[in-house]
Amino acid sequence: MQKKSLMTLTFLVLSAKVTATGSSLVATGGITSFEGTAGGGITPWAMIAGYGSREEIAGTAALQQLDLGEYQLRTFGAAVGIYDRVELSVQRQNLKIGSGIVGNVFNLLTAGAVDTAPGTDIEQDIVGLKVKLFGDAIFDQDTWIPQVSAGVQYKKNRDFATSLPLSDGTIPLPGTGVPMLLGAGEDSGTDLYLSASKLWLGAAMGNNLLMNLTARMTKANTFGLLGFESATDDGYKLEWEGSLALLPSPSTAIGVEWRTQTNRLGGLAEEKTVTDLFIAYFPSKDWSLTAAYVDLGRLPFDEKASGLYLSATVNL
Amino acid sequence: MKRLMILCLLAGGLMACQNSPQPSLYEEIGGTQTLDKVFGLAVNRIYNDPRLGPHFEGVPRNHLRKMLTEQTCALIGGPCTYTGKSMQESHQERNVTTAEFYAVVEHVQQAMRLIGLSYQQENRVLAALAPLKRDIVYQAGQE
Numbered sequence: 001m002q003k004k005s006l007m008t009l010t011f012l013v014l015s016a017k018v019t020a021t022g023s024s025l026v027a028t029g030g031i032t033s034f035e036g037t038a039g040g041g042i043t044p045w046a047m048i049a050g051y052g053s054r055e056e057i058a059g060t061a062a063l064q065q066l067d068l069g070e071y072q073l074r075t076f077g078a079a080v081g082i083y084d085r086v087e088l089s090v091q092r093q094n095l096k097i098g099s100g101i102v103g104n105v106f107n108l109l110t111a112g113a114v115d116t117a118p119g120t121d122i123e124q125d126i127v128g129l130k131v132k133l134f135g136d137a138i139f140d141q142d143t144w145i146p147q148v149s150a151g152v153q154y155k156k157n158r159d160f161a162t163s164l165p166l167s168d169g170t171i172p173l174p175g176t177g178v179p180m181l182l183g184a185g186e187d188s189g190t191d192l193y194l195s196a197s198k199l200w201l202g203a204a205m206g207n208n209l210l211m212n213l214t215a216r217m218t219k220a221n222t223f224g225l226l227g228f229e230s231a232t233d234d235g236y237k238l239e240w241e242g243s244l245a246l247l248p249s250p251s252t253a254i255g256v257e258w259r260t261q262t263n264r265l266g267g268l269a270e271e272k273t274v275t276d277l278f279i280a281y282f283p284s285k286d287w288s289l290t291a292a293y294v295d296l297g298r299l300p301f302d303e304k305a306s307g308l309y310l311s312a313t314v315n316l
Numbered sequence: 317m318k319r320l321m322i323l324c325l326l327a328g329g330l331m332a333c334q335n336s337p338q339p340s341l342y343e344e345i346g347g348t349q350t351l352d353k354v355f356g357l358a359v360n361r362i363y364n365d366p367r368l369g370p371h372f373e374g375v376p377r378n379h380l381r382k383m384l385t386e387q388t389c390a391l392i393g394g395p396c397t398y399t400g401k402s403m404q405e406s407h408q409e410r411n412v413t414t415a416e417f418y419a420v421v422e423h424v425q426q427a428m429r430l431i432g433l434s435y436q437q438e439n440r441v442l443a444a445l446a447p448l449k450r451d452i453v454y455q456a457g458q459e
Contacts, residue, residue: 206436
């Protein structure tokens with residue numbers, strides 16, 4: 001599936017010359033976050049996906065990979081921006097978990113009786129909707145008022161109850177997936193967020209500066225990859241996300257991001273604030289490429305879950 | 317250099333010791349002469365653009381060039397007074413879409429680059445012009 005989508009993406013890049021990508025100015029569509037929403041790498045922005053103006057419908061297709069060693073997060077999806085007002089997105093996430101980590105889980109569960117097991121993966125689907133409420137992030141340069149959008153992300157974890165086999169194929173805990181083992185209570189949840197974005201033209205010694213702040217209400221554990229809610233806690237929690245980027249050339253953005261997490265489950269599934277350092281390259285309105293160093297904070301049996309993140313977005 | 321700094325401190329303020337006051341963006345880019353070149357080029361590109369040309373039928377190129385130069389001069393700290401119509405008034409006859417507006421911005425950006433403004437100067441000029449958007453797009457029927 002990954003290979004196929006990569007091929008599709010390559011084809012789209014190569015054929016992009018014959019397609020119109022919309023009228024908006026280059027880089028103003030941002031990139032695509034790993035949840036499929038137009039934004040930075042790990043957080044939504046108030047911009048609507050693609051380069052469509054108020055009269056146009058435009059879209060994006062994107063692919064992301066985060067290499068954390070024992071964990072590999074691969075995601076891909078598509079988004080459509082309608083009249084620079086509404087954004088619809090779909091995203092598939094796949095978190096590959098190495099056999100060393102799964103072995104550690106069994107080791108703990110069986111008090112050392114079993115300590116090897118094959119690797120596994122956790123998949124999640126995300127359907128997103130974003131609506132621009134007010135403001136113009138780029139052209140309202142005479143006021144501090146940002147562009148503000150509201151959004152929802154419906155997330156469905158596909159492996160909430162997918163049980164883990166041992167090396168010999170036996171299933172010790174039928175109907176119990178990794179999120180359940182770690183204490184999650186639900187296999188799906190809906191995030192609600194408000195994003196405020198503002199580009200300050202020429203603000204940093206003549207270079208453009210982008211600021212974004214997102215407030216998110218969520219029940220997710222580690223973005224939903226480790227399920228939603230817990231046995232004792234099914235309420236929404238407010239989390240904060242931010243991006244700060246400098247555009248030292250018309251085609252380059254360099255920035256930092258952060259995103260707080262609830263840490264509802266604790267223990268093995270302890271969550272910490274996610275941070276990243278990114279550089280995005282927009283050679284044309286047809287596509288963009290982003291490289292980042294992402295620190296996810298913590299994942300089960302990985303105290304320092306950080307690594308290289310690559311993301312490509314094609315504009316349609 | 318050290319002596320100069322000490323002199324500055326003695327003079328009681330950094331402002332007093334600057335060789336010349338900070339030039340305005342207008343002066344920095346080379347004044348009306350540069351703006352006139354930029355908008356000469358931009359207006360040509362706009363008139364030759366099939367998406368935009370029809371909007372300017374009956375508007376002499378030199379008039380538009382002069383008005384844009386004058387208006388930008390005034391907005392970036394130059395000694396000009398804009399003598400043209402307000403943006404709302406001049407865009408009431410034809411409904412300008414945001415797609416068309418962005419196309420004009422791209423032509424002006426390109427013209428600034430081709431005439432030799434730095435990316436940083438280009439951004440600062442755009443920052444001054446950007447708020448005009450709300451008085452340019454979809455003005456037909458507006459009062």
